[in-house]
Amino acid sequence: MDLTSPPAPPADPLGAALHHLRMDGAWYFRSELTEPWRLDLPPMGDCLWFHVVTAGRYWLSVPGQAPRQVSPGELVLVPHGQGHELWSEPGLPAPPVIQDIPHEYVSERYAILRHGGGGKSTSLVCGAVRFDHPTGYGLMARLPRLMAVADPALDATLRLLAAEARELRPGGETVITRLADVLVIQAIRSWLGTDPAARAGWLGALRDPQVGRAVALVHREPARAWTVASLAAAVAMSRSAFAARFTELVGEPVMQYVTRWRMHVAVGRLRSGEVPVAVVARELGYLSEAAFSRAFKRIAGVSPGSVRRAGPLAGLLG
Structure with missing residues (x-):
């Protein structure tokens, strides 16, 4: 991308x-x-x-x-x-x-x-x-x-x-x-x-003039191949200053949050039971279903397939 x-x-x-x-x-x-x-x-x-x-x-x-x-x-x-x-x-x-x-x-x-x-x-x-x-x-x-x-x-x-x-x-x-x-x-x-x-976590971070805009960008385009550098550039900050402020306000590092948000999006797609896991993986920018499944299990603690079988899992990603 x-x-x-x-x-x-x-x-x-x-x-x-x-x-x-x-x-x-x-x-x-x-x-x-x-x-x-x-x-x-x-x-x-x-x-x-x-x-x-x-x-x-x-x-x-x-x-x-x-x-x-x-x-x-x-x-x-x-x-x-x-x-x-x-x-x-x-x-x-x-x-x-x-x-x-x-x-x-x-x-x-x-x-x-x-x-x-x-x-x-x-x-x-x-x-x-x-x-x-x-x-x-x-x-x-x-x-x-x-x-x-x-x-x-x-x-x-x-x-x-x-x-x-x-x-x-x-x-x-x-x-x-x-x-x-x-x-x-x-x-x-x-x-x-x-x-x-x-005012805590990503909700609180939305109030920050620069980190808030970066969070909103991730929410708007979760599949984009974001890096710390590209998000920092999008909000006119240096990479190091942006990374430090993001972690301070959101409570986790930039790329960990990007991955977590992609899994939020994935839950929404999977909960309907109508979209194959491989399609969800491609939609979120993963090159393979296996890579997506590993990331999903690391964040959510369960496999993508278990979400489909169990239906909506309230609070899955905190």
């Missing part, structure tokens, strides 16, 4: 990372609940669960976390797909939401759920979404186990979502799911701007 004309680094590396947070919705549902009620949400593998309360209040319990009450204006994310419970009050039996509660399916992936004892009402819009880009699932691995976001920047989107949820008009399912996706991205953006954990 020609290294004489390296691509121009993005002016906003953090914005470029957010641009790649494309979601593949696994399932969305609108819940109309009346007290007393309790729901058991199942584990969803590599999905991110979200819950938006559009009317009323509820309690949420995630294993290992203290229960918390959620009010209108708050968006709750369960980023690692853990099973969890929602309830109007403690001590109630929890029927599995998918198996035991009737749903009115508006489309294959959108349902309306009605449940409860006829008392005070609570309305929720919930869903489980996957990211379909390595930036997305690389970022998800760094998110906390539970996120509750109450950011004024989300208010306008929350109001739109609540208005659509009150009465499902023609096309309402599409509007609700798109608004839900926007809310998830807004919540992650809020977390990036406020949580100290977002």
